[in-house]
Amino acid sequence: MIQTEHLCRRFPAPRRLRDWRPRAGPARAPITAVADVSFTAADGCITGLLGANGAGKTTTLRLVAGLLAPDAGWVQVDGLPVHPEPRAAQARLGVLSDARGLYPRLTALENIIYHGQLQGMSAEHAHERALALAQWLDMVPLLHRRADGFSQGERMKTALARALVHDPANIILDEPTNGLDVVATRALRHFLRELRDRQGKCILVSTHIMQEVERLCDHVVVVAQGRTVAQGSVAALRQATGRQDFEEAFVALAFEDTPAAAPGGPLDAGADHAPR
Numbered sequence: 001m002i003q004t005e006h007l008c009r010r011f012p013a014p015r016r017l018r019d020w021r022p023r024a025g026p027a028r029a030p031i032t033a034v035a036d037v038s039f040t041a042a043d044g045c046i047t048g049l050l051g052a053n054g055a056g057k058t059t060t061l062r063l064v065a066g067l068l069a070p071d072a073g074w075v076q077v078d079g080l081p082v083h084p085e086p087r088a089a090q091a092r093l094g095v096l097s098d099a100r101g102l103y104p105r106l107t108a109l110e111n112i113i114y115h116g117q118l119q120g121m122s123a124e125h126a127h128e129r130a131l132a133l134a135q136w137l138d139m140v141p142l143l144h145r146r147a148d149g150f151s152q153g154e155r156m157k158t159a160l161a162r163a164l165v166h167d168p169a170n171i172i173l174d175e176p177t178n179g180l181d182v183v184a185t186r187a188l189r190h191f192l193r194e195l196r197d198r199q200g201k202c203i204l205v206s207t208h209i210m211q212e213v214e215r216l217c218d219h220v221v222v223v224a225q226g227r228t229v230a231q232g233s234v235a236a237l238r239q240a241t242g243r244q245d246f247e248e249a250f251v252a253l254a255f256e257d258t259p260a261a262a263p264g265g266p267l268d269a270g271a272d273h274a275p276r
């Protein structure tokens with residue numbers, strides 16, 4: 001289970017722009033990427049972090065993964081605090097980042113094993129697990145090819161196998177279907193549902209694609225301008241906004257003052273998650 005409470009993260013204004021300012025001018029305000037994000041992603045559930053471009057999804061996932069420190073608020077993974085010392089929580093997390101981050105000179109298998117070893121696995125155990133994941137992800141022919149030159153779908157599968165090699169209970173995926181065709185997207189959805197249903201994993205997916213949320217997510221956390229503005233199932237979001245079309249419901253929640261998302265309303269972002 002992943003829990004976040006009142007997460008906040010700012011970045012300094014870009015240096016080059018600051019250098020252009022006249023010396024006596026006012027200081028440039030920092031950029032607030034995440035202003036106030038709170039949610040719970042439960043086990044055995046696919047939770048979608050849904051927001052427009054620049055809403056703060058990637059920054060939130062980086063905070064959850066312990067790759068960035070928050071300015072305020074906290075994150076816990078299976079009850080373990082992520083900050084200030086993330087290692088114990090990270091051992092329980094598999095992360096598929098937007099950059100995928102494969103080593104191009106290594107084969108797919110080497111990429112996966114190397115990551116397993118970084119997670120404290122023996123080479124033998126990581127190898128065994130890589131072969132099992134490759135079967136499951138239908139990527140056996142890729143294993144001995146260098147990642148250099150992989151297609152988007154091949155990179156995604158390799159990065160996913162790498163993220164899962166240590167069998168983490170919690171999986172976070174940043175825009176996982178970016179650049180995938182319809183067949184690869186469907187295969188990925190099927191795979192994530194299996195992880196949820198057969199293994200009870202906690203899966204947190206960031207996306208701006210409505211169709212993906214409707215087809216995949218059990219619980220949706222709507223983020224706008226760095227804040228959670230609503231959360232609930234797709235059906236609950238539709239019903240509370242009175243919009244049958246989910247895209248319309250999202251626009252109402254993210255860009256309009258919707259009473260349903262107001263404090264105490266049925267989609268109040270603070271209303272349906274527990275622990276403090």
Ligand SMILES: Nc1ncnc2c1ncn2[C@@H]1O[C@H](COP(=O)(O)OP(=O)(O)OP(=O)(O)O)[C@@H](O)[C@H]1O
Pocket residue numbers: 011012031032033034051052053054055056057058059060208
């Ligand atoms: N390292 C950084 N330095 C400065 N600003 C940043 C940095 N990282 C993110 N931001 C800013 O914070 C805001 C949120 O960015 P973030 O990448 O989290 O959004 P996002 O919801 O993932 O967007 P997208 O869907 O376009 O990828 C943006 O305005 C972005 O420019």
